Amino acid sequence: xxxxxxxxxxxxxxxxxxADHIAAGRRTAPELAETTGAHPExxxxxxxxxxxxxxxxxxxxxxxxxxxxxxxxxxxHPAGVRAWFDVDGxxxxxxxxxxxxxxxxxxxxxxPVRYGREYWEDLTADADRAASFNKLLGxxxxxxxxxxxxxxxxAALGHVVDVGGGDGSLxxxxxxxxxxxxxxxxxxxxxxxxxxxxxxAAGLGDxxxxxxxxxxxxxxxxxxxxxxxxxxxxxxxxxxxAILRRCAExxxxxxxxxxxxxxxxxxxTPHTGMDLRMLCVYxxxxxxxxxxxxxxxAAGLTLAAVHPAGPSAILELVPAATx
Numbered sequence: 001x002x003x004x005x006x007x008x009x010x011x012x013x014x015x016x017x018x019a020d021h022i023a024a025g026r027r028t029a030p031e032l033a034e035t036t037g038a039h040p041e042x043x044x045x046x047x048x049x050x051x052x053x054x055x056x057x058x059x060x061x062x063x064x065x066x067x068x069x070x071x072x073x074x075x076x077h078p079a080g081v082r083a084w085f086d087v088d089g090x091x092x093x094x095x096x097x098x099x100x101x102x103x104x105x106x107x108x109x110x111x112p113v114r115y116g117r118e119y120w121e122d123l124t125a126d127a128d129r130a131a132s133f134n135k136l137l138g139x140x141x142x143x144x145x146x147x148x149x150x151x152x153x154x155a156a157l158g159h160v161v162d163v164g165g166g167d168g169s170l171x172x173x174x175x176x177x178x179x180x181x182x183x184x185x186x187x188x189x190x191x192x193x194x195x196x197x198x199x200x201a202a203g204l205g206d207x208x209x210x211x212x213x214x215x216x217x218x219x220x221x222x223x224x225x226x227x228x229x230x231x232x233x234x235x236x237x238x239x240x241x242a243i244l245r246r247c248a249e250x251x252x253x254x255x256x257x258x259x260x261x262x263x264x265x266x267x268x269t270p271h272t273g274m275d276l277r278m279l280c281v282y283x284x285x286x287x288x289x290x291x292x293x294x295x296x297x298a299a300g301l302t303l304a305a306v307h308p309a310g311p312s313a314i315l316e317l318v319p320a321a322t323x
Contacts, residue, residue, distance in 0.1 A: 014085035021071035027063040089132035093281040109283030138169040145173035147310020157224030164231040169193030185210040215243045219250035229260040244299035263313040
């Protein structure tokens, strides 16, 4: 259970895209080494190890093939896990688990201990890594979007602001499902530009816009609803409250705030693996309804309802003064 060899071998194979190269017909260690730029003898040792672990199969001629266990490491596999294991991309954050004892002792993120800076600073410092992260979030949003779209009468809001909305994947789904709805994404400059491009490609440029900004700063005011989709679990209580407070300020007396997170049917947070990852990478945590309610109250909001939304739940928050 505690051996680090196998997970790092799998992540190295994912980073080098070994499964894709094997699927393309490069089957021997020398061929794969030439393609990946790896050390031939060291790569052979990695491949043999993965064959012993059942990720690859090796024949008598030293040619490798993917097993059912190894197939998901292909970039085009529907499981979509390769990029999460790529330590040159979004999978980089997982390596901070090596410093998990620091997080358990202090309650603080381990990522800065390993890399010397906070996760978000590290991410924005590398355009390719940021693009990898946004692509993965977009893929995750595609899975969650049908439940979120059907989970609330978004059209009744008139205009929604997706705060920290990434490349606009969720807002695109909402506007496509509700032709009368308008929307705005607020995110950092490069990500906001990607959202604008997505809206234009989807033919939504007349109803959707993206504004460069931080959710710690004042937000565009006056919309009917402000969405925080998988945002708050990336932040500790103090920061999460500050984000909610900015949404409450922008919503005013008439607007609503919506927190979209992975919450169990009992209102708890059963995703213990993700909870530990949030601690290690961000110094944050998964939360249940009671914890989100407490954060909302600290930000001047009150929980009005919880709406099921497939693998997510939508927490509808209203200004405390209206309750």
